[in-house]
Amino acid sequence: MRSYNWASLGCGVIANQLAQAMAKKNRKLYSVANRTYDKAIAFADKYNIDKVYTDINQIFEDENIDIIYISTPHNTHINYIRKALNSGKHVLCEKAITLNSSQLREMTDLASKNNLILAEAMTIYHMPIYKKLKEIISSGKLGSLKLIQMSFGSYKEYNMENRFFSRKLAGGAMLDIGVYALSFIRWFMTSKPNQILSQVKYAPTGVDEQAGILLKNPHDEMAAVMLSIHAKQPKRGIVSFDKGFIEIMEYPRACRATITYTDTGYQQTISDGDTDNAISYEIEDMESAVCGNKNIMNLEYTKDVMDIMTEIRKQWGMKYPEEE
Structure with a gap:
């Protein structure tokens, strides 16, 4: 290359x-x-x-x-x-x-x-652990996907001058941290969600400080998401199948996952990659895409996630200045 x-x-x-x-x-x-x-x-x-x-x-x-x-x-x-x-x-x-x-x-x-x-x-699309988990799922050993539970809560200083709370800088939980949770969901879901329900709590500036989201796709796979930029939560994703569930902590740059099998309770730890090399994986995949491997950057998933975020904000009636 x-x-x-x-x-x-x-x-x-x-x-x-x-x-x-x-x-x-x-x-x-x-x-x-x-x-x-x-x-x-x-x-x-x-x-x-x-x-x-x-x-x-x-x-x-x-x-x-x-x-x-x-x-x-x-x-x-x-x-x-x-x-x-x-x-x-x-x-x-x-x-x-x-x-x-x-x-x-x-x-x-x-x-x-x-x-x-x-x-x-989007780090999730390039961390080796996610590619390895897809191979395991594709083998059929976990059965069909049923549910995904996501949480991402950060604690930002309650300063409305901060970029996280600024409408002028397109602040709010959705675009800053929700994009991770929704990208995680899209990585594992068989198809794009077509049913979306949500609730929002606004910051004084009018951006989304806190949100709850429910998703369902045509395959009857469902997901629930909780987001906040002023309430700390673990960055945790749980992906539940017929025959077991996957749990991933610190999922934006994860290198480890735990699979628990339903019938026996046996827990298997899967490791791949290095959290510290998250940007390196993006560099490698981007250069591979420029060389001709275009699908490696998962732009279709990016489009689906953007559609979901756009629809949620439409439901809320929340716009940024550039959209008014």
Whole structure:
């Protein structure tokens, strides 16, 4: 596989993890761009990156870039993705990839038109443990899927100036943490849910602080999700089948799962991958996709999850400024 030039659009936590993942591979980012130039300079110095752009838009004009990793706030994704794809760059974008299904359809159409890879940086789709679990499920030893239970609660300071509570930055539980739970569900479900019920508690800013979601698909597989950005919960997923259930803790970057078999109570521990290498797996799969293995990035699952999130917010009547 050839070596690709990666550029980071953003200098936050995920961008740092991207640079560190590159370093583990004895590689480095080709360039970095950020809305604040001084932060880009500091980031480049920290990771020995040779190229920094004085204007954030220069990243789209650089003909040497193959792949742009976008890790800016949710509401900025659509414009940056559009510019990147129109400039011939492949794009790996942080979750949630766009604000809604309409935006994502526009971007997937543009990527297809330009013969480019567009993907969401969803760790669940790339951690080895999930690929191994799919093999076990496909063998039939667990029987058919029945139920999935998900929880994800983080405790963010109750500061309405924080990005997690900001409407202007597309804050709220759904796009920030709900996307993980729903991506987990879609990974295991046989088909996309077509029945959706939900409840929401709003923060004072009008974003979703807390939510409960029930899902059912045409195969009668069901799922329940509880989310909060101001009440700590374990990041736990339980996937129940005819003949046993799988339990996964810290599921966004899991490397271990426990299978309990119904008839005997026997527990089997399955391990694969390394939590610390989560971004490395995304890099490897993205480069494989650019080489021709397009389905490896699971864009169809990303579309299904975005449809679910869009429908839930439609039920709530909750919009971000860009959608009004």
